[in-house]
Structure formats: structure tokens, C-alpha cells
Amino acid sequence: MKYDQLIIYYFSGTGNARNAAIWIEKIAKEKGLNTQLINIDRFEKIEIPEITGKILIGFCSPTHGFNLPPLMLKFIWKFPRLKNADVFILNTRGGLKLSKLFLPGISGAAQFFPAILLRLKGYGIVGMQPLDLPSNWLILHPGLREKVVHSIYKRCEGIVNNFATELIDGKRKYKALLSLPIDILMLPITFGYYFIGRFFLAKTLIATDACNNCEKCVIQCPVGAIKMIGNRPFWTYKCESCMRCVNACPERAIETTHTFSTILLILSSLIISPLLISGIKYLGILDWINQSVITRNLWTIIDAAIFLVFVFMSYRILHFLMRYKFVNRIVTFTSLSSYKFWRRYKVPVQSK
Numbered sequence: 113m114k115y116d117q118l119i120i121y122y123f124s125g126t127g128n129a130r131n132a133a134i135w136i137e138k139i140a141k142e143k144g145l146n147t148q149l150i151n152i153d154r155f156e157k158i159e160i161p162e163i164t165g166k167i168l169i170g171f172c173s174p175t176h177g178f179n180l181p182p183l184m185l186k187f188i189w190k191f192p193r194l195k196n197a198d199v200f201i202l203n204t205r206g207g208l209k210l211s212k213l214f215l216p217g218i219s220g221a222a223q224f225f226p227a228i229l230l231r232l233k234g235y236g237i238v239g240m241q242p243l244d245l246p247s248n249w250l251i252l253h254p255g256l257r258e259k260v261v262h263s264i265y266k267r268c269e270g271i272v273n274n275f276a277t278e279l280i281d282g283k284r285k286y287k288a289l290l291s292l293p294i295d296i297l298m299l300p301i302t303f304g305y306y307f308i309g310r311f312f313l314a315k316t317l318i319a320t321d322a323c324n325n326c327e328k329c330v331i332q333c334p335v336g337a338i339k340m341i342g343n344r345p346f347w348t349y350k351c352e353s354c355m356r357c358v359n360a361c362p363e364r365a366i367e368t369t370h371t372f373s374t375i376l377l378i379l380s381s382l383i384i385s386p387l388l389i390s391g392i393k394y395l396g397i398l399d400w401i402n403q404s405v406i407t408r409n410l411w412t413i414i415d416a417a418i419f420l421v422f423v424f425m426s427y428r429i430l431h432f433l434m435r436y437k438f439v440n441r442i443v444t445f446t447s448l449s450s451y452k453f454w455r456r457y458k459v460p461v462q463s464k
């Protein structure tokens with residue numbers, strides 16, 4: 113065997129990336145490889161187990177907004193240079209199934225960006241594997257049916273087993289490179305999501321009166337983004353919208369405020385932002401900056417900043433108003449996620 117040890121660091125919102133890591137661990141253990149699985153939820157310092165000989169290090173994570181989630185990116189950024197180590201990256205994506213056709217998700221920068229970071233740290237990249245496990249993006253669509261989830265899972269387990277076997281046997285696998293042209297084309301959206309989209313999504317979640325204050329969401333949040341304000345969970349900008357809270361809530365009390373969020377988007381882009389920007393231009397508030405620097409790009413950034421401040425203030429107000437029964441009813445009635453057809457995503461449990 114090429115390696116003496118395997119360490120897999122994983123982050124997983126709803127369990128897909130964790131399951132992929134468990135599959136790899138199983139194969140490694142069957143081959144007699146000393147293996148450790150490390151969850152990086154709320155990590156403060158990077159845990160490096162005692163190392164013996166040549167090691168293979170894996171990073172397993174979901175894809176969020178055509179990139180790895182900030183938590184995993186931060187982890188990789190801070191990851192020390194270790195000698196005698198190769199690495200692999202496995203990103204779980206949002207796979208779907210249409211009749212008999214398995215539809216892949218999109219990685220965007222989720223593979224090549226961490227690969228570049230790790231290469232710059234001196235690591236040899238031996239594996240880059242996207243994995244189309246069921247999409248858990250419940251803000252956009254209802255959770256998939258159990259039958260579909262199981263069929264996607266069966267397919268993916270085979271893919272991961274092959275991937276793990278070949279890596280452990282010393283081969284290299286770069287399946288992720290097949291979609292590189294599309295991934296590069298996605299870059300503008302990747303940036304847009306990273307700097308604006310994810311902050312907006314963090315403010316689309318709200319707990320209704322069905323919440324019984326069990327604080328499971330607060331305790332389980334992998335980034336500590338949820339705090340209790342006035343006996344109701346409040347999602348801060350740290351939220352990565354990983355969907356763990358939405359799926360784990362025993363009371364099904366967490367909803368996506370579809371209508372409210374759409375109204376905010378429209379209000380901000382058609383009324384608030386244009387008005388404020390015209391005001392800034394009219395009053396010459398930014399005239400002290402060299403005019404040639406105020407390009408269209410700068411106005412776009414100001415526009416995005418106004419949007420985020422507006423969303424933040426509106427979310428505070430909505431959170432406060434949720435104490436009134438009629439506001440609760442309106443939010444519940446206008447959130448698609450409160451209807452039965454908007455299933456939650458239940459990940460199949462894989463035993464270690």
C-alpha cells in the first residue's frame with residue numbers, strides 16, 4: 113500500500129459529505145489502513161493526529177454557491193504544511209433524478225480553488241472527486257422523495273468505493289477536471305454568492321410559533337450562527353445556510369420566508385437602492401473620491417451594500433414582529449416550505 117495513514121476532515125450540513133467520508137473510511141479500514149475521521153464543525157484549532165509514515169489527507173465537504181463553504185475554505189487556508197502527505201478533495205453536490213436520468217450538480221470553484229491553495233502549500237493532489245448526492249438546497253426546492261434519495265445514494269456509494277480503492281492503491285483520479293470549463297464560466301456567480309448571496313440567504317430563515325425553544329438548532333449549528341433573541345432563534349450573518357437546522361428541527365418550525373424575501377429583493381433593487389444612489393450622487397457625498405475611481409463597479413458594490421443593510425434591518429423587524437400571531441400566520445401562509453409538499457431532506461444513515 114502506498115499510504116500508512118488516512119485522515120479525512122469533513123464538514124457536512126445535512127449528512128451527505130459525512131456519509132461519503134464514512135464510505136471512504138470503510139474501504140480504507142477493509143484494506144487495513146489506519147484511518148481517522150475528523151468533523152470540523154466550529155473548529156478553533158486544527159486537529160492533527162499523530163502521524164506515522166506517508167499519509168493521505170482527504171477534505172470532504174458539500175458545495176455551497178458553486179464553491180466550498182467558507183468554513184471548509186477557512187480550514188484549508190489555515191491547514192499547516194505537512195511533510196510526506198498527499199491530499200484529495202471530495203465535494204458533494206446537489207444531484208437530482210429525473211425519471212431514470214441522474215442529473216449532476218455544479219462544482220464551480222469547489223474543486224479547483226482548494227486544489228490551488230493546497231498545491232501552493234506544497235501538497236500533491238492525488239484525487240479530485242465531485243459526488244452528486246441528493247440536493248439538500250431546501251431554500252430553492254422541496255426535499256427529494258425517499259425512493260429517489262435511496263437510488264442516488266446507491267449509485268454514489270459505488271462511485272466513492274471505486275475512488276477510495278484507487279487512491280489507496282496509489283492511483284490518481286481527477287474526475288472533477290471534466291467539468292472545468294463550466295466551473296470557470298460559473299466564476300462570476302461564485303463571487304456573487306460569496307460576497308452577497310450567502311448573506312441574503314442567511315436572512316431567509318425564520319422560526320414560527322411551532323418553535324418550542326428546544327434550542328436544537330442553536331446547539332447543532334456547525335458555525336454557531338443561531339442565537340436566541342426574545343425566545344426565538346435568530347440567524348446571524350455567520351449562517352452558511354447549510355440546512356442542518358431546517359432538517360433537524362423536531363417541530364418543523366423553521367421556514368424559508370419565500371414571499372417576504374422576494375418582496376425585499378424587489379423593494380431594494382427597484383426602489384431603495386436607486387433612491388439612495390440618486391441621493392448620494394445628488395448630494396455629492398462621494399465627490400471627495402477621485403471621480404475616475406467611481407466606476408460602474410463601485411456603484412454595483414454600493415448597491416449590494418445597501419441591499420445587505422436593508423435585508424439586515426428588515427430581518428430584525430420581521431424577527432421582532434413574529435411575536436404577533438397574525439404576522440406569524442402571514443409568514444407561515446406565504447412560505448412554500450410550510451406546506452406538506454415541501455419535504456425536508458432526510459439523509460440515509462450510514463453506520464461506520
Ligand SMILES: Cc1cc2nc3c(=O)[nH]c(=O)nc-3n(C[C@H](O)[C@H](O)[C@H](O)COP(=O)(O)O)c2cc1C
Binds near residue numbers: 125126219249250352
Ligand atoms: C446553501 C446551499 C448552496 C448549494 N450550492 C450548490 C452548488 O453550488 N452546486 C451544487 O451542485 N449543489 C449545491 N448545493 C447542494 C449541496 O451541495 C448538496 O446537496 C450536498 O450534497 C449537501 O451535502 P451535506 O449533506 O453534506 O451538507 C447547495 C446546497 C445549499 C444548502
